[in-house]
Amino acid sequence: MADMNTFEQFIYYLSENGSYVLILFLQHFLTSIYGVLLAAIVGIPIGVVVAKYGKLAGPIITIANIIQTIPALALLAILMLGMGLGRPTVIVAVFLYALLPIIKNTYTGITNINNDLIDAGKGMGMTRSQVLYMIELPLSLSVIIGGLRIALVVAIGVVAIGAFIGAGGLGDIIIRGTNATNGTAIILAGAIPTALMAVIADIVLSFIERRLDPVKRHKKVATPEVQSLEN
Amino acid sequence: MLKLEQLSKVYRGGKKAVDDLNIEVEKGEFIAFIGTSGSGKTTALRMINRMIEPTSGTITLNGENLMKKNPVALRRSIGYVIQQIGLMPHMTIRDNITLVPKLLKWSKDKKDQTAETLIDLVDLPRSYLDMYPAQLSGGQQQRIGVLRALAANQDIILMDEPFGALDPITRDTLQDLMKDLQQRLGKTVIFVTHDMDEAIKLADRICIMHNGQMVQFDTPDNILAAPANDFVREFIGSHRLIQNKPSAKLVDDVMIKPITISMEKSIDDAILTMVKRRVDTLFVVDGKEHLRGMITVEAITTNRNSTDTVSDVMTTDISAVHTGTKLQDTVRRILRRNLNNIPVIDEERHLVGLVTRANIVDIVYDTIWGDEETEKAE
Numbered sequence: 001m002a003d004m005n006t007f008e009q010f011i012y013y014l015s016e017n018g019s020y021v022l023i024l025f026l027q028h029f030l031t032s033i034y035g036v037l038l039a040a041i042v043g044i045p046i047g048v049v050v051a052k053y054g055k056l057a058g059p060i061i062t063i064a065n066i067i068q069t070i071p072a073l074a075l076l077a078i079l080m081l082g083m084g085l086g087r088p089t090v091i092v093a094v095f096l097y098a099l100l101p102i103i104k105n106t107y108t109g110i111t112n113i114n115n116d117l118i119d120a121g122k123g124m125g126m127t128r129s130q131v132l133y134m135i136e137l138p139l140s141l142s143v144i145i146g147g148l149r150i151a152l153v154v155a156i157g158v159v160a161i162g163a164f165i166g167a168g169g170l171g172d173i174i175i176r177g178t179n180a181t182n183g184t185a186i187i188l189a190g191a192i193p194t195a196l197m198a199v200i201a202d203i204v205l206s207f208i209e210r211r212l213d214p215v216k217r218h219k220k221v222a223t224p225e226v227q228s229l230e231n
Numbered sequence: 232m233l234k235l236e237q238l239s240k241v242y243r244g245g246k247k248a249v250d251d252l253n254i255e256v257e258k259g260e261f262i263a264f265i266g267t268s269g270s271g272k273t274t275a276l277r278m279i280n281r282m283i284e285p286t287s288g289t290i291t292l293n294g295e296n297l298m299k300k301n302p303v304a305l306r307r308s309i310g311y312v313i314q315q316i317g318l319m320p321h322m323t324i325r326d327n328i329t330l331v332p333k334l335l336k337w338s339k340d341k342k343d344q345t346a347e348t349l350i351d352l353v354d355l356p357r358s359y360l361d362m363y364p365a366q367l368s369g370g371q372q373q374r375i376g377v378l379r380a381l382a383a384n385q386d387i388i389l390m391d392e393p394f395g396a397l398d399p400i401t402r403d404t405l406q407d408l409m410k411d412l413q414q415r416l417g418k419t420v421i422f423v424t425h426d427m428d429e430a431i432k433l434a435d436r437i438c439i440m441h442n443g444q445m446v447q448f449d450t451p452d453n454i455l456a457a458p459a460n461d462f463v464r465e466f467i468g469s470h471r472l473i474q475n476k477p478s479a480k481l482v483d484d485v486m487i488k489p490i491t492i493s494m495e496k497s498i499d500d501a502i503l504t505m506v507k508r509r510v511d512t513l514f515v516v517d518g519k520e521h522l523r524g525m526i527t528v529e530a531i532t533t534n535r536n537s538t539d540t541v542s543d544v545m546t547t548d549i550s551a552v553h554t555g556t557k558l559q560d561t562v563r564r565i566l567r568r569n570l571n572n573i574p575v576i577d578e579e580r581h582l583v584g585l586v587t588r589a590n591i592v593d594i595v596y597d598t599i600w601g602d603e604e605t606e607k608a609e
Contacts, residue, residue: 120317123282123389124331124379125307138321 009185010192017189021173025193028169031087031162032155035094036102039151043099044144047106048132057107064100072097072161080165090162097158098151105147109140142212149205156198160190170194232258232419233279233387238288240274240443248274250443252288256421258386261413263434264423267466271443272423276389279421280309292387307331310380310388310418314395316372318364324350324375325360331383349378353408354548370401377409381416388413390422394429403567406433407550427467431455432560439463480558485594486575486584491516494523494542498531501541514574514582515545522574522582525549551576554583562591 004012014021050057067075076093083089113136121131137144163171173190177183233256240249249271256262264272277283279290281302290297297305318327326333328349329342337345346360353374364372373393380388393409394402410433413420424430430437431451438448439459447459455471458464492501492513501513505528515524524545534544551574552561565573565588575584 114315114317116313116315116317117319119282120311120313120315121319123280123306123311123313125303125305125334127303130334135319 006184006188010188013185013189021170021189021193024168024170024172024190025197028156028159028171028194029197031090031159031167031169032094032152035091035159036098036148036151036155038091038095039098039102040148042095043102043147044106046099047103047144048110048136050103051107051110051136061100061104061107064103067096068100072158073164076158076162076165085166087162087167089165090159090167093162094155094158097154101147101150101154102144103147105143105150106140109143109147110136112143113139142209145205145209145212149202149209152201152205153198156194156201160194170197232256232293233421234289234291235275235279236289236291238275238278238290239286240271240278240283241286247271247443249278249285252445254438254445254448256419258419259417261410261420261433261435262422263430263437264421264440265425265427265430265437265466266440267425269442270440272438272440273391274443275440276391276421276423279387279389280306280311282306307334307383308385308387310385312373312376312380312388312390312393314392316364316369316376316396318372318375318379320364323361323363324367327364327375328360328378328382330379331385335383345382349381352381352412353378368401370397370405373397373405374408377405377412381412381418385418387419387421390420392423392425395424395426400568402429403564407564409433427471431471439466441466480594481554482552482556482558482561482575482584482586483554485558485590486586487590489514489574489582489585491520491582492526492541493517494540494545496541497539498534498541498544501526502528502531512572513541514585515541516582520581522549522551522576522580523547525574549574552586553577558586558594561586562594565591 046060050060070078072093075096076089079089079093083092117135117139118131121135126134159167159169160171160174163169163175170190170193174187174194175190177186177188177190180186235252235254238249238252239247241247252271252275254262264275266272274283278285279297281297285298318324319330322330325343325346328346329337332342332345347357350357350360355371355374359367359371364375367375376393380390390409394405397405406429409420412418422430422433434451436448436450437454439446439454441462447454447463454463455467458467490504490508490510490513492504492515494515494517504513505511511528513526514522515526517523523542524547526541526545530544530546550564550568550570552564554575554577556575561573564570565586572585572587574582575586577583
């Protein structure tokens with residue numbers, strides 16, 4: 001292997017260990033998804049409640065903010081003391097990091113809805129839950145997806161560090177590379193898929209986010225010929 | 232039909248938004264609440280569908296105490312139109328119109344049928360049903376806003392300054408449309424405005440409010456003829472008081488006989504009639520003298536080669552007034568919309584007369600020199 005340059009070594013590593021990298025890639029991705037999904041299940045309802053009862057907004061967002069400021073390695077270490085090594089600890093860490101963007105975006109999405117729409121909805125006889133399901137959630141969906149996007153990108157980074165406490169994932173390959181002599185190619189074999197995963201997750205989710213935006217969605221289909229019918 | 236009794240709303244801190252309001256509204260009436268901002272007119276309106284809960288007093292609808300009714304069920308039975316329109320941006324026009332029917336769980340066929348019937352009422356094409364609110368102009372959006380309030384066949388419609396945010400021409404068109412719909416469908420409308428012209432034009436009775444209290448509740452004519460106090464006098468403005476002096480005439484007094492042509496005649500016939508009678512506009516009527524459209528000399532010259540009967544080139548979108556309309560309203564409409572003339576029709580859309588710009592000149596002449604001439608003649 002010594003006569004190959006770094007790039008050739010990287011390709012060689014991938015061709016020899018392709019299935020192994022793929023398995024770790026999936027493992028990495030799933031660990032991130034589990035944490036984010038868990039955070040979504042908890043965070044979206046919290047965001048809705050916080051948006052409805054303004055008084056709770058300050059304290060809850062502050063708590064989520066504080067969690068966000070703890071460095072990932074420190075948070076993992078603290079959790080490890082309580083939960084031991086392994087994947088569940090990393091999932092909990094991802095969950096905690098994902099909470100803030102999800103709660104905050106749900107809150108912003110719902111509070112930014114024009115009050116006139118809520119007034120019109122109530123005035124036509126919607127119950128509170130109909131206002132939520134028929135107006136507030138559909139209209140804030142794109143902002144909520146935006147929160148999930150940020151959460152997922154952060155999660156992919158946290159899971160990479162999680163390899164230190166035995167969570168598996170592409171972080172494993174990176175650590176192996178740092179321990180090996182001349183391990184640049186191995187580090188790249190772990191780092192490049194991780195980066196790709198984050199970039200692709202970001203692109204895919206921002207595409208969905210834009211598609212779901214009720215205002216931007218219909219701009220393109222505006223038909224000019226109808227203008228002449230206005231008095 | 233609708234009765235507000237000793238209705239009061241006191242906000243925290245003791246501010247009385249509405250103070251002891253007593254009003255009885257008959258079925259099919261068009262009522263306007265008018266007042267300066269902070270007069271409690273919107274609060275009064277919003278207490279009717281319990282968007283605001285009254286502090287004391289009762290509201291009864293056909294004998295039923297609304298305070299005891301479930302607010303959600305109540306609101307589904309009362310139409311509600313707001314100034315900000317409030318169409319749901321993520322729903323198509325069809326879904327917006329049939330929002331209340333959806334809440335009432337009507338079948339899809341019935342909802343589609345309702346949407347189609349309603350959109351025909353406001354002269355918008357059916358293709359609009361599948362568009363989104365952002366694709367419509369403000370005036371078109373508010374038409375949909377009005378339709379939404381009619382969709383579940385509500386008898387009462389509450390309107391909170393519905394046309395306040397529209398430009399004057401669109402507002403004028405929508406006022407006519409609203410008045411027409413209200414009369415045609417026999418709805419009871421309660422309307423909040425701060426525009427006296429709008430109130431006079433639309434309302435059967437006007438409720439003038441000041442500092443939460445009702446100052447006067449009467450027909451526009453009575454209010455203009457006998458304002459209850461100085462506040463009302465100042466509010467309606469001296470220029471309107473003068474306008475309503477006994478000299479006020481109806482369209483019936485000044486209208487002339489229009490030149491008509493029947494639908495199946497050819498364009499050549501139309502031109503011949505125009506030349507013979509020396510006019511540039513003919514009104515198209517059917518066999519029973521119903522007004523169907525109008526045809527102008529410009530329309531004929533542009534369409535000369537392509538078509539051959541009157542019904543093919545006539546314009547059907549014409550602004551008409553009913554018999555009994557005040558002349559001042561009619562004149563204002565001619566001036567504001569820049570029309571050359573305006574046909575007068577009766578309840579069954581029979582064409583009965585025509586008011587032209589020449590009529591207006593005659594009236595102006597009469598008011599300025601008419602008196603002098605009669606004096607000279609004596």
